[in-house]
């Protein structure tokens with residue numbers, strides 16, 4: 695084989711949550727590798743550097759809403775003619791961080807449902823609608839779902855003692871773990887269901903990603919102590935595995951969870 699199997703040029707890649715920390719990096723790296731990229735997010739594009747790139751289309755879309763997704767897909771298909779890769783990346787900490795971080799005994803069902811709707815239900819909707827399109831492709835397609843180490847291990851709550859995120863006392867709530875574990879279950883189910891249709895479905899399981907404008911130094915110090923590699927990930931370190939799963943080099947990999955956590959989950 696040659697490295698050309700890793701080539702993603704010309705592939706049409708959909709990225710949800712393209713305005714976020716990982717999403718922005720993903721858009722940049724996919725474009726750098728000559729893919730055609732469609733980014734979906736809630737507000738105006740934060741990918742301004744690429745807004746004039748003919749290989750990039752931004753679509754404002756609330757992925758909780760099936761009708762909005764259908765409209766977005768039709769706009770993208772008009773421009774790029776087909777879809778090859780879906781990266782289900784969007785997640786939410788809700789509008790109200792205090793409620794998102796609230797302790798379990800006082801957690802509201804509304805907040806729980808809001809997080810589940812974005813983190814898990816939207817992955818169902820996106821996979822259903824884009825998967826249907828993949829069924830018409832000669833070469834199928836690839837779905838990549840972004841889970842988290844908190845979908846496979848419990849948070850170490852000591853990390854969050856006196857830690858702040860955007861100046862709010864920080865935690866990692868049960869609903870985040872439940873949604874991210876659900877993503878792994880959905881991935882395996884879809885991989886089994888669509889395997890013979892040439893649709894591969896895999897998960898990326900990142901550890902904590904450095905976000906110095908929002909995470910405080912207490913969090914970073916506590917977190918780093920737990921990681922064999924001694925530090926948080928940089929967003930761009932999560933990208934190569936996603937590009938690999940987008941490419942034909944991963945043609946015999948499906949239903950898997952690729953953990954990228956600096957060794958966090960080994961102990």
Ligand SMILES: NC(=O)c1ccc[n+]([C@@H]2O[C@H](COP(=O)([O-])OP(=O)(O)OC[C@H]3O[C@@H](n4cnc5c(N)ncnc54)[C@H](O)[C@@H]3O)[C@@H](O)[C@H]2O)c1
Nearest residue numbers: 711713714715716735736756757783784785842900902903
């Ligand atoms: N940041 C980390 O440390 C970390 C660690 C492990 C896993 N992850 C996972 O990686 C993925 C990306 O994380 P991130 O840190 O870039 O998050 P982020 O909060 O920076 O970005 C998420 C994006 O999703 C968008 N979004 C939220 N609700 C939406 C909706 N209804 N419709 C459309 N877009 C919506 C937001 O506007 C935002 O731009 C998430 O799935 C997250 O759970 C992140």
